[in-house]
Amino acid sequence: MYIKEKIYRWIFTVLAFSSFVFLVGIIIVLFRESLPLFQKVRLFDFLLGRFWYPTYDPPEFGILPLILASVWVTCGALCVCVPLGIGSALFLNELATPGQRAVLKPLIEILASIPSIVYGFFGMVVLAPFLQQLLHIPVGLCAFSASLILGIMAVPTVCSIAEDALSYVPRSFREASFAVGANRWQTLTKVVIPAAGSGISTAIILGISRAIGETMTVLMVAGGAAVIPTSFFMPVRPMTAAIAAEMGEAPMGGLHYRALFSIALILFLITFLFNIIAELVSRRFRLKLGLAQ
């Protein structure tokens, strides 16, 4: 009996480490496949090179245009998803009647499950032609369209996480504020939002992390030109799009292949960093409100 218990405990312990094994596996694969590149190309030239011509002879592997494209598109997406997501979360948590809440909250959750390929497809066939006509821009598939569609896509995620954070703010905070004569808007802006502040920032950080790593949408909508962006209405090629578009034709083990893995490594490190920051911030938030964990 005792031995059997021990065996089961061991089995579960081993299986529980699978996520750790996969994470370490991903890190090893990314480093192993990308490091040989830096015997040929200097890290400095790779990160800050202005030209991405991987198939030319001689090839140029400067990923600055790709990094900047990711940054532009992500910043653009934030301008859409932060106000809409957090505004929606505040509405759900503070203003909605129980009836509205019962409809809107599940609705947002269901909408969060729309696959990214559908957003990409919609952006390509509906949004891009529409924006091209509306704004009289030369190409519809550009950083602006990509930001817009990526931002809309991230709204449900940001909204759900921010709504969670708001629901943790104790009732007593609000009651104390009402008791000293504040109205609902003052309570919201001066008490609830500051109290949920770090929880809301977690939502924003995770939103950034999701937008930077998103692949199919930007692959289809951003336009794909690997040049340093100078305007929001230019086609760009973010890092994820470069990997997805070029991996198929890059010869296995060649420099181009290694360069794409290096981009993936940088992408991984960025999202890793953002996730850790998000975790630290949310831990502080929970401590501040006296919640467990």
Add this chain to the structure above:
Amino acid sequence: MKKDFSQTIGFFFLFCCILVTILLLLTIIYFVFVRGAKVISWEFLTQAPRAGMTAGGVAPAIVGTMYLTLGAIMFALPLGIAAAIYLCEYSPQGFAVNIIRMSINNLAGVPSVVFGLFGLTVFVKFFGFGVSMLSGCLTLGILVLPLIISAAQEALLAVPQSMREASLALGATHWQTIKKIVLPTSLPGILTGVILSIGRVAGETAPILFTAAAFYLRGYPKSIFSEVMALPYHIYALMTEGAHPQQQTAIAYGCALILLFLVLLVSTVAIFIRQKQRSYYG
């Protein structure tokens, strides 16, 4: 008076936020449903593509998506439940648990295209599975593992502590308690989480781009080592390859409609069941 005025403006702004959000998302669904409905027919759902992807149906892609989803869940489910049982029942604290938790959180944030590269290197090349359904299922399985773990954890935590104590007090061992009391009680919750993750797996494209997907196959996949067609990849390929953009866009609308319908159906069901369960447990 002034503070009431700013309250009205502020509340109106918040109302606009949620209105705009819902309207934008419904617009996307509306376009896909209205334009996709034109090409949906019995033939479209049951036939293979013909005439250079401009006619016929997308049945192999629908079937392929189902295979990939089922395979991924079958791989991730045992691992996910085991990890959740370890975290909730055996060892809720300690150094090892912190490492596991950190891994799960970070795995959940890894960009999907990076999973694709991992699958390409490990399953396709290193294990020699080639571009195949098996490689695709394993890659998607790893991607969905964090989701399944957190769903299972939530379900296990909802089991009242008193039930475990009652079982242990009767002389049952730890494992007997888990097997006979905790797992059966939490099963509905775990299943809901699984259904939700089905929606996520079915729509993923980037991880199968280099590990499993093919644009055109003559029939259904014959074994786990053959390539598969999949709805999300099919949409992408129709929009970026081929010589007949107009007919292909129409077919892509049809594929998007089927995919969106399946995913929304699955997640609606799961979310409603979950709400029922949550109100049941209080």
